[in-house]
Amino acid sequence: MEERKFYITTPIYYVNDRPHIGHAYTTIACDIMARFMRIDGAQVKFLTGTDEHGQKVEQSAAKNNTTPQEWADTNSQHFHDLLAALNITNDDFIRTTEERHKQGAQAFWKAIEKNGYIYKDSYSGWYSVRDEAYYQEAELIDGKAPTGADVEWVEEPSYFFKLSAFQDALLEFYEENPAFIAPEGRKNEVLSFVKGGLKDLSVSRTTFKWGIPVPGDEEHVMYVWLDALTNYITALGYPFKTDFWPASIHIVGKDILRFHAVYWPAFLMAAGVELPKRIFAHGWWTNEGQKISKSLGNVIDPFALAEEFGIDQVRYFLMREIPFGNDGDFSREKLIGRVNSELANNIGNLAQRVLSMINKNCGGVLKKNGFHEIDKKLLSFAFVHADKIRNEIVYHQHFSRALELIGQIASRANEYVDATEPWKLKKEDPERMETVLYTLAECLRRIGLLLQPFTPQAADKLLNQLAVAQEQRLFHMIGAGNALKPGTELPAPEGIFPRFEEE
Ligand code: ME8
Numbered sequence: 001m002e003e004r005k006f007y008i009t010t011p012i013y014y015v016n017d018r019p020h021i022g023h024a025y026t027t028i029a030c031d032i033m034a035r036f037m038r039i040d041g042a043q044v045k046f047l048t049g050t051d052e053h054g055q056k057v058e059q060s061a062a063k064n065n066t067t068p069q070e071w072a073d074t075n076s077q078h079f080h081d082l083l084a085a086l087n088i089t090n091d092d093f094i095r096t097t098e099e100r101h102k103q104g105a106q107a108f109w110k111a112i113e114k115n116g117y118i119y120k121d122s123y124s125g126w127y128s129v130r131d132e133a134y135y136q137e138a139e140l141i142d143g144k145a146p147t148g149a150d151v152e153w154v155e156e157p158s159y160f161f162k163l164s165a166f167q168d169a170l171l172e173f174y175e176e177n178p179a180f181i182a183p184e185g186r187k188n189e190v191l192s193f194v195k196g197g198l199k200d201l202s203v204s205r206t207t208f209k210w211g212i213p214v215p216g217d218e219e220h221v222m223y224v225w226l227d228a229l230t231n232y233i234t235a236l237g238y239p240f241k242t243d244f245w246p247a248s249i250h251i252v253g254k255d256i257l258r259f260h261a262v263y264w265p266a267f268l269m270a271a272g273v274e275l276p277k278r279i280f281a282h283g284w285w286t287n288e289g290q291k292i293s294k295s296l297g298n299v300i301d302p303f304a305l306a307e308e309f310g311i312d313q314v315r316y317f318l319m320r321e322i323p324f325g326n327d328g329d330f331s332r333e334k335l336i337g338r339v340n341s342e343l344a345n346n347i348g349n350l351a352q353r354v355l356s357m358i359n360k361n362c363g364g365v366l367k368k369n370g371f372h373e374i375d376k377k378l379l380s381f382a383f384v385h386a387d388k389i390r391n392e393i394v395y396h397q398h399f400s401r402a403l404e405l406i407g408q409i410a411s412r413a414n415e416y417v418d419a420t421e422p423w424k425l426k427k428e429d430p431e432r433m434e435t436v437l438y439t440l441a442e443c444l445r446r447i448g449l450l451l452q453p454f455t456p457q458a459a460d461k462l463l464n465q466l467a468v469a470q471e472q473r474l475f476h477m478i479g480a481g482n483a484l485k486p487g488t489e490l491p492a493p494e495g496i497f498p499r500f501e502e503e
């Protein structure tokens with residue numbers, strides 16, 4: 001993943017409903033990755049958007065007494081608004097009802113058809129509108145989909161995609177590209193699904209109209225997943241332009257891994273288009289131990305959450321709380337706990353203490369009079385940790401571990417404050433105090449650089465208070481070569497991570 005061009009995508013979200021915390025989670029993870037790659041010097045393209053066709057959207061529009069297009073417009077806007085509310089730096093937002101997408105999706109269909117992988121027949125079997133997925137009789141549990149969704153019997157003429165022709169090619173591809181599916185545990189699921197035998201996939205519907213017409217046969221609309229998956233290339237301008245393809249990483253929830261790791265690569269092989277480099281399937285959030293669902297009335301509104309706790313705080317909590325890939329549980333108490341102990345007490349308090357001492361005791365000017373061993377140790381701890389953090393993010397998307405390591409740098413710096421007692425040095429040895437405070441400021445600069453992708457507002461504030469110029473904020477500038485210059489005057493300090501007090 002070390003190419004200088006970096007293309008990252010979120011799933012495109014269904015517009016049958018409003019965004020909730022699960023959608024916010026995936027999008028924030030992608031934003032962190034995109035922001036990190038930018039400060040790492042890559043040329044980044046970050047795509048998100050909305051999935052607007054299919055029976056599910058058509059039915060929810062009808063339930064809300066509106067047309068599918070109006071319903072899509074309203075709900076797509078909510079997903080769009082969420083980006084600003086979470087400080088997301090996407091470069092593009094695709095809607096599958098846009099002309100650029102429809103044309104690209106039809107061109108993709110034609111490419112697959114031309115290569116001989118589409119044929120006409122008829123489908124009879126089970127379909128779940130909630131999952132927008134076909135199920136085999138044998139997969140059903142008590143008459144429902146394995147996801148718990150209702151299924152209905154469908155019988156209609158249909159075009160089929162020759163998925164069965166790709167079983168060996170897929171297995172070979174997984175074998176040759178061990179980093180393709182992550183995390184490791186999920187890979188086995190996919191392998192056993194593919195090894196179990198692939199059946200041809202119905203890829204068109206005739207019993208409703210809300211979709212992209214099949215080229216040359218307007219009685220059919222394309223199966224919503226074939227339509228939706230192509231967004232990753234239609235947004236780039238397929239079939240005319242595919243700059244940035246193949247994607248460096250598609251980040252998705254585990255619920256839709258099969259679509260991304262089996263169907264999507266097979267479609268691409270069939271169309272003669274290169275395959276993405278990596279699919280990361282993250283885990284599932286519950287709310288205070290319960291499945292998040294509208295019928296249970298426990299959906300967490302990400303707008304309200306960011307409003308109450310702060311954007312950085314929500315971003316931090318979601319990334320820190322569960323190792324990326326695992327399932328996890330949301331609770332207010334845990335959020336407040338982490339905000340107060342890890343952000344406010346550890347990092348925020350460190351910045352506050354150091355910057356106000358520099359302000360009060362050094363007239364706001366950085367001074368340095370020769371390092372002691374303990375100073376060098378602290379700075380090299382931060383330097384060595386920075387590399388580990390980069391590895392966790394770039395190669396493993398292990399965001400919680402990266403944050404844990406940033407927290408360790410702050411803890412080390414707090415221990416250093418306790419050991420050096422700069423407030424005592426003020427009278428005893430003012431020159432030594434200056435160097436101690438300089439060392440801490442330099443350590444804070446490193447923490448600030450590392451925090452940028454995760455908590456961009458607080459990191460910006462911190463780096464501003466250290467008078468670090470915008471163009472001095474790249475990852476490779478973390479070392480001594482770009483250290484703070486003695487003699488620099490710092491602006492008046494202000495808090496970066498306030499404590500949250502429950503009313
Ligand atoms: O599946 N925990 O859209 P969708 C974690 N349109 N993540 C969650 C979550 C939860 N409780 N709930 C939702 C679709 N997500 C298709 C995708 S892509 C070509 C088409 C996140 O609106 C997670 O990323 O149902 C999941 O994969 C996605 O939202 C599903 O969003």
